Amino acid sequence: MLKNWIWISLSLILVMGLIVGCGARSQDANSEPEQEAQSESNSSSDDNNKATKAVEAEKIVIKFSHVVAEDTPKGKAANMFKELAEQYTEGRVEVEIFPNSQLYNDDDVLAAVQQNNVQIAAPSTSKVSKLFPEWTIFDFPFAFNDVASVQDAMESEEIGGKLFNMLSEQKLLGLAMWDNGFKQMTLDDHPLYMPDDFDGQQFRVMSSKVLEAQFESVSAVPTPMPFSEVYSALEQGVINGQENTLSNIYSKKFHEVQKYMTISNHGYLGYAVITNVEFWNGLPDDVREQLEKALNETTQWVRENGEKLNQENLEKIIADDMLKEIHYLTDDQKQAWVEAMNVVYDEFEEEVGADLINAVKALRDK
Numbered sequence: 001m002l003k004n005w006i007w008i009s010l011s012l013i014l015v016m017g018l019i020v021g022c023g024a025r026s027q028d029a030n031s032e033p034e035q036e037a038q039s040e041s042n043s044s045s046d047d048n049n050k051a052t053k054a055v056e057a058e059k060i061v062i063k064f065s066h067v068v069a070e071d072t073p074k075g076k077a078a079n080m081f082k083e084l085a086e087q088y089t090e091g092r093v094e095v096e097i098f099p100n101s102q103l104y105n106d107d108d109v110l111a112a113v114q115q116n117n118v119q120i121a122a123p124s125t126s127k128v129s130k131l132f133p134e135w136t137i138f139d140f141p142f143a144f145n146d147v148a149s150v151q152d153a154m155e156s157e158e159i160g161g162k163l164f165n166m167l168s169e170q171k172l173l174g175l176a177m178w179d180n181g182f183k184q185m186t187l188d189d190h191p192l193y194m195p196d197d198f199d200g201q202q203f204r205v206m207s208s209k210v211l212e213a214q215f216e217s218v219s220a221v222p223t224p225m226p227f228s229e230v231y232s233a234l235e236q237g238v239i240n241g242q243e244n245t246l247s248n249i250y251s252k253k254f255h256e257v258q259k260y261m262t263i264s265n266h267g268y269l270g271y272a273v274i275t276n277v278e279f280w281n282g283l284p285d286d287v288r289e290q291l292e293k294a295l296n297e298t299t300q301w302v303r304e305n306g307e308k309l310n311q312e313n314l315e316k317i318i319a320d321d322m323l324k325e326i327h328y329l330t331d332d333q334k335q336a337w338v339e340a341m342n343v344v345y346d347e348f349e350e351e352v353g354a355d356l357i358n359a360v361k362a363l364r365d366k
């Protein structure tokens with residue numbers, strides 16, 4: 001009996017051992033392909049990661065610095081360029097936009113482009129004149145009758161061609177010209193009708209000798225200052241007037257700290273879209289082509305919409321009802337301003353060049 005039990009137990013142990021063994025083997029058999037699949041999937045996700053990292057490493061980052069609000073012709077154009085550039089290059093290029101002087105003031109930004117710390121900037125042409133006095137041609141009072149005349153000037157060899165060519169002397173390359181529109185005058189003290197009304201008033205100007213001379217021609221006191229400081233300087237009475245486009249006045253709330261605005265359209269404000277020449281020429285050809293396409297479309301958009309945006313901003317300023325008076329310069333008053341400010345043309349003939357000044361005068365008198 002005992003023998004039988006021992007025999008049965010031994011058989012059971014043997015059977016169980018066999019079952020466990022088979023199970024273990026079958027588990028092993030299953031786990032091998034699993035592990036292979038696992039290791040295959042690991043290596044393919046490694047490959048994917050490597051590929052993503054490689055794309056990221058190759059990703060071209062373009063830092064684009066500007067000083068205005070996003071809801072302005074330049075702010076909107078910069079955002080549109082980013083969107084198109086990223087789309088057309090299928091993500092090979094990432095454009096980082098820094099608006100509102102977050103990264104640089106326009107006065108410092110050209111040096112940053114030269115050092116390739118930012119790759120694109122769009123300073124006003126007035127600010128380019130710090131490096132190239134000839135660029136101050138756009139600041140001459142009443143030089144352009146409308147935005148189309150500025151575009152004609154930029155497309156001509158004798159003006160646009162000459163101005164864009166000289167940028168390469170300083171490691172810069174001009175990519176496009178974006179319009180904002182025409183400047184208007186604001187003051188906190190009294191309305192500006194005739195040249196005498198400027199007498200002794202302190203106006204902020206961009207860094208441009210011609211703009212300083214424009215205010216001096218009507219006995220005002222010009223104070224060069226970065227755009228980012230204008231609101232608080234007006235609020236604190238460091239200056240009591242300024243000139244700018246309606247979109248800049250509205251988006252920076254200058255009308256809230258001024259009492260009078262004269263719609264004078266006396267001067268043009270536009271931007272030179274500038275890059276670092278080595279950076280741009282070092283881009284893969286296909287990427288550069290797509291970026292140029294994005295830029296051309298953006299330039300076209302600003303041309304068609306800049307003026308409209310400024311007009312909408314005038315309506316918003318009127319709706320805000322913060323100004324005591326908005327005066328539209330009459331033809332006689334305009335003539336008096338033109339005559340008073342005309343001295344500026346002769347004053348800068350040597351610095352800017354008679355050929356450029358004559359070319360602009362010819363456009364104006366057309």
Ligand code: LMR
Nearest residue numbers: 067068124206227244248
């Ligand atoms: C200014 O400084 O008033 C302008 O240049 C700002 C701008 O870029 O439109």
